[in-house]
Amino acid sequence: MNTKKFKLSNFFFTLTIIFYVANVMGILFTVILNSFGKNWFTGIIPQAYTVDWYKYAANEHDILHLLGVTFFVVIVLVVVSLLVAYPAAYVMARKEFKFKGPIMALFFLPMLIPPMTYGIPLATLLLRIRIPNLLAVILANLVPIIPFMILILTPFIEQVGEGLESAARMLGASRLTIFAKILIPLTKPGILTAGILSVVKAISAFDLTFLIAKGSSMTLVVALYSDAFAAGARPMQAIDALAVIYFGITMTCLLIALKFVNPTQMVFKIK
Amino acid sequence: MKIGKKIDRSLFIMLLPAIFVLLCLFIYPFIFGLYLSFTTKDGTYTLANYIRFFSDQWEYRTIWITLYISLPVTLICVGLSIPLAYYMRRGIKSERMITFFLIIPLTLGTVLVSQGMLTFLGPKGWVNQFLMFIGIVKDPIQFTHNMLGVILSVVIQNFPYSFLMLLGYISGISPDLEKASQMLGASKSQTFWKIMFPIMAPGVAITFCLNFVMAFSVYPSAVLLGQPSGPTRVIAYAAYQWAFEKYDQNMGSTISVIMGVIELIVIALVLSWRSHLQKGASIVGKG
DSSP states (O other): OOOOHHHHHHHHHHHHHHHHHHHHHHHHHHHHHHHHHEEEESSOOOOOESSHHHHHHHHHHHHHHHHHHHHHHHHHHHHHHHHHHHHHHHHHHOOOOOHHHHHHHHHHHHHHOOOOHHHHHHHHHHOOOOSOHHHHHHHHHHHHHHHHHHHHHHEEEEEOOOOHHHHHTTTTOOHHHIIIIHHHHHHHHHHHHHHHHHHHHHOOOOOHHHOOGGGOOOHHHHHHHHHHHTTTTSSSHHHHHHHHHHHHHHHHHHHHHHTSSSHHHHHHHHO | OHHHHHHHHHHEEEEHHHHHIIIIIIIHHHHHHHHHHOOOOOBBBOOOHHHHHOOOHHHHHHHHHHHHHHHHHHHHHHHHHEEEEHHHOOOOOOOHHHHHHHHHHHHHHHHHHHHHHHHHTTSSHHHHHHHHHHHOOOSSSOOSSSHHHHHHHHHHHHHHHHHHHHHHHHHHHHHHHHHHHTTTTTOOIIIOOOOOOOOHHHHHHHHHHHHHHHHHHHHHHHHHHHHTTTTTOOOOHHHIIIIIIIIOHHHHHHHHHHHHHHHHHHHHHHHHHHHHHHHHHHHHHHO
């Protein structure tokens, strides 16, 4: 029968996945162990352990400010995007109209074109006009996040039957009431999904923030990159300590997100 | 009729913020960038920026360097993803766990993965320790600060995207087609090449394009794991340098435009290959 062939493809598949996962875990654990290691010159694990690197990293970066900025940017980003994206997703979900094609293209282009490609002119523009740097960072990141949210919210809104809305309107509800009392409660899972996935995406958003942020409006991931880039100036362990902090936060958000959404869906969404 | 107009207007208002934001922050900067690329600092129209880019070997070789990184990466990612996704097409037991592990590098982002690889693949890292331990090599292999490190890093980061996208496409192909083909006597290999692959081709093409575009704009990996001042100076880095280190935003925008154009050319090539493949498949069907 086909048992022999089946075993071979089984083997190949499992091997590849294990190989890949092992490498990813290896990278992660190296970073984690290194951040706790006093010195690690040879051998599989560090010889001595310490938390000094974390204190070092915390001081070097005024970690509270860094985290504060990061969370502030992310939360404002997600809230504003939800406010802008939800009505747009509603229209895209419900109505057909003449310019739907081009508008859909307008919404999805920023997701297809990598941020580095449009980031430089965007950064140039935002830095020329005199607005607070933090505002510039938030504005820039709206570009990839709003289409992302529209993409996620649209199917959730489509699921809510139009009959409910028509019934409400016949009974005299204004559009605002319909939104507030019917649509939003019914699409709460969608809003949560969009919100959390966007938080994850925003925390790890590098390209645009890197091009724009100056000094105190850096987010965690940009600070991490700057540390790693100026490699000589800081000990590797301190960089890894900051990396672990970043990883901890991202991972927590990811785990929360996974409670709401299937991992396979996440890729289409994160892309 | 009046009601119709009223509804249209409120719909338009609902779309307006999103359209407005994207027009101002995406379309306009794009046009602005085009404008900058065709002008000098004081605003006169010129092709000098483009000429400068293409006549300076140091600059235009970034195109080749970046292609040298992004094409193999995309080929590896998509090439590996096809058999793996095909294998998983009907779902397997540990699917959720596998996708979870694949999501991790995706979420962590390029900076963490690149930076972690510096230690993991470094001369004293676990990989080299393991290789030396089992005796394959005597001295540590140089994985970092070179082209190899950059390619490895981008492969690790892009593989989840290509795998999960292809998994989605392939799972969507009706299993009846396969069963029908095998009932009619086709071997597994015939089924794959003559039936499944042509149906998958659009999905493969799109995945390839999206992955390529991601890989082509590589930045943190190339800088952290490579040698940005030399062999791994990628085009994104060149754009960044001109715009923000040398403060020549016209050149920076020029390079961004060139970057976008090259991405479009590759996408166009891939899509035309795909439609060629479709024509071929229908001819084969006749014989």
